[in-house]
Amino acid sequence: MDGKYRQVAYYPGCALEGTGHAYNRSTKAVGKALGLDLVELNNWNCCGAMEVKNVDPKLQTYLSARNLSIAEQMGFDTVMAPCNGCYHNLKKAEYDLAHDPASREVNQRLSKKAGHGNYEAGKVETIHALDWIKHSLGEEGLRARVKHSLKGLKVANYYGCMYTRPRHIFPEKDKGPGSESTSKPHFMDDLLAAAGADNVDYPLKTACCGGAHTLSDSDTSTKLVLNLLETAEACGADVIATECPTCHTGLEMHQVRAEKVFGRKTKVKILYFTQLLGVALGLSPRKVGVHENMSESRDLLREKGLA
Amino acid sequence: MPIHEKSLIRRENLVSQDKLVLDGIDVSGHWSTFIENRSVTDYNEALQEEIAALPGGEFIHRCWQCGSCTNACTVNAINPDFNPRYWIYLIRMGLEAELLRDKDIIWQCVSCNKCTYACPRDVNPEGVMKATAHWLELKGHTEKKPSMIFDEEFTEQIVMTGRIEDGKVLRRFLAETGQPLLQDWLVALVRGLVFRLPVTLLAKLGLATLFHPRTRGWGASRRAIEEFIDERHRADRKALGLDIQGAE
Numbered sequence: 001m002d003g004k005y006r007q008v009a010y011y012p013g014c015a016l017e018g019t020g021h022a023y024n025r026s027t028k029a030v031g032k033a034l035g036l037d038l039v040e041l042n043n044w045n046c047c048g049a050m051e052v053k054n055v056d057p058k059l060q061t062y063l064s065a066r067n068l069s070i071a072e073q074m075g076f077d078t079v080m081a082p083c084n085g086c087y088h089n090l091k092k093a094e095y096d097l098a099h100d101p102a103s104r105e106v107n108q109r110l111s112k113k114a115g116h117g118n119y120e121a122g123k124v125e126t127i128h129a130l131d132w133i134k135h136s137l138g139e140e141g142l143r144a145r146v147k148h149s150l151k152g153l154k155v156a157n158y159y160g161c162m163y164t165r166p167r168h169i170f171p172e173k174d175k176g177p178g179s180e181s182t183s184k185p186h187f188m189d190d191l192l193a194a195a196g197a198d199n200v201d202y203p204l205k206t207a208c209c210g211g212a213h214t215l216s217d218s219d220t221s222t223k224l225v226l227n228l229l230e231t232a233e234a235c236g237a238d239v240i241a242t243e244c245p246t247c248h249t250g251l252e253m254h255q256v257r258a259e260k261v262f263g264r265k266t267k268v269k270i271l272y273f274t275q276l277l278g279v280a281l282g283l284s285p286r287k288v289g290v291h292e293n294m295s296e297s298r299d300l301l302r303e304k305g306l307a
Numbered sequence: 308m309p310i311h312e313k314s315l316i317r318r319e320n321l322v323s324q325d326k327l328v329l330d331g332i333d334v335s336g337h338w339s340t341f342i343e344n345r346s347v348t349d350y351n352e353a354l355q356e357e358i359a360a361l362p363g364g365e366f367i368h369r370c371w372q373c374g375s376c377t378n379a380c381t382v383n384a385i386n387p388d389f390n391p392r393y394w395i396y397l398i399r400m401g402l403e404a405e406l407l408r409d410k411d412i413i414w415q416c417v418s419c420n421k422c423t424y425a426c427p428r429d430v431n432p433e434g435v436m437k438a439t440a441h442w443l444e445l446k447g448h449t450e451k452k453p454s455m456i457f458d459e460e461f462t463e464q465i466v467m468t469g470r471i472e473d474g475k476v477l478r479r480f481l482a483e484t485g486q487p488l489l490q491d492w493l494v495a496l497v498r499g500l501v502f503r504l505p506v507t508l509l510a511k512l513g514l515a516t517l518f519h520p521r522t523r524g525w526g527a528s529r530r531a532i533e534e535f536i537d538e539r540h541r542a543d544r545k546a547l548g549l550d551i552q553g554a555e
Binding site: 066 | 423
């Protein structure tokens with residue numbers, strides 16, 4: 001709306017270079033189609049994902065802060081991370097550096113030893129891909145650019161855990177009209193509705209997919225994912241829109257696993273919200289990496305006249 | 308109030324008389340059920356402090372036992388024995404023997420942070436779960452759980468290269484936990500992928516397994532992180548009164 005994120009630093013993170021490649025491709029393609037510039041962080045490192053904090057949260061803060069210091073050094077005041085894990089960790093680092101002297105001390109010490117700039121809280125704002133599009137164009141701006149309306153496509157919007165929890169690391173959320181809600185997030189719903197999609201009322205928007213234990217406790221993850229998939233189908237959704245590579249991969253993997261191991265088959269499709277937006281903006285499914293997903297959704301897009 | 312001492316109503320702690328008449332009233336069978344007398348003497352008075360000394364456990368002393376964490380818990384919904392509120396109670400009371408009954412499920416916390424979101428006292432129950440799982444391993448009560456193996460494998464890769472390559476994490480994790488790489492659901496996934504993925508991307512993913520993605524100039528960060536992890540291990544072991552060298 002105010003176009004303040006016309007050019008931002010881009011932090012893809014490890015997942016978007018591996019299993020979440022389709023998210024990377026579609027995010028870049030949508031940015032290009034909307035005239036929004038992404039400048040990838042030079043020589044970024046892993047944010048610590050969901051694992052390093054279990055060794056020590058301060059180490060995770062350091063890893064994330066290193067990326068923020070790169071953004072600062074490159075002259076950016078905003079970094080956009082499409083991955084929920086990266087987004088969450090950068091936000092958490094920002095919070096910890098502002099509020100916890102011990103985290104600040106560890107970050108200073110490690111940055112000095114590693115020989116790079118010490119990031120201090122307040123210099124760089126971290127945003128999600130949802131904030132990026134929502135705040136640069138808004139629904140009106142997006143609606144004006146839609147070439148193939150998603151009309152007739154029933155979408156369950158799934159945000160997962162790390163986008164809204166814990167709330168204290170997202171000080172800009174829950175600020176009333178126009179801001180994102182941590183209990184009932186709606187930015188993805190808003191954007192896809194602007195692209196013409198029929199959002200279904202999905203009660204598990206912020207439920208957990210068990211992504212942290214996708215491999216180490218597969219049965220738990222499969223049960224959680226199966227619940228998400230079956231509920232989406234019960235709500236009448238054709239497709240679950242995702243905004244996190246871990247959730248997305250988890251849903252795809254455990255959809256197969258639920259069928260093979262538990263004998264429970266579900267047919268609902270899984271697409272990144274950027275893939276749906278891209279198709280609505282007139283990009284081909286190939287351009288937004290639909291063929292790179294583990295699950296097959298091209299038949300659905302064809303059936304709805306979108307491919 | 309939640310039932311804190313649910314151990315008291317376990318079957319083995321209940322006694323009933325098959326034949327009992329009191330004041331002329333027949334109270335045989337379950338009419339005479341009562342909880343057996345007991346006295347607890349094996350409190351571990353240091354338990355709360357030990358958990359609080361590990362990363363994530365710092366705020367356990369704030370807990371009011373409202374039960375919001377368990378009410379919100381993702382894992383509790385599929386396994387009622389997974390009960391953060393109860394474990395926090397046991398830790399604060401020093402009831403170590405009771406806590407150890409659940410030692411093999413505490414690691415299953417999925418870190419969804421619903422408990423932390425719901426907690427009115429900022430206990431950070433998610434952190435307490437991780438600290439408790441860590442404590443169980445450090446004290447030798449449990450073997451290394453799959454999630455810890457995964458965390459360490461992951462962390463090691465980041466320390467070494469600055470980045471993660473998911474295929475390598477998968478392969479090494481399956482190898483270390485003794486699972487076959489060719490599980491039928493994984494095979495089904497990969498087969499679907501190979502048929503559809505463009506050759507260029509397959510080649511790129513294949514190359515990534517030969518030339519691991521890494522952050523340039525990572526050496527100095529790597530040394531700084533290794534020193535820090537070492538320092539952290541020592542601090543953890545010291546807090547639990549364990550030999551500093553340990554079984555690393």
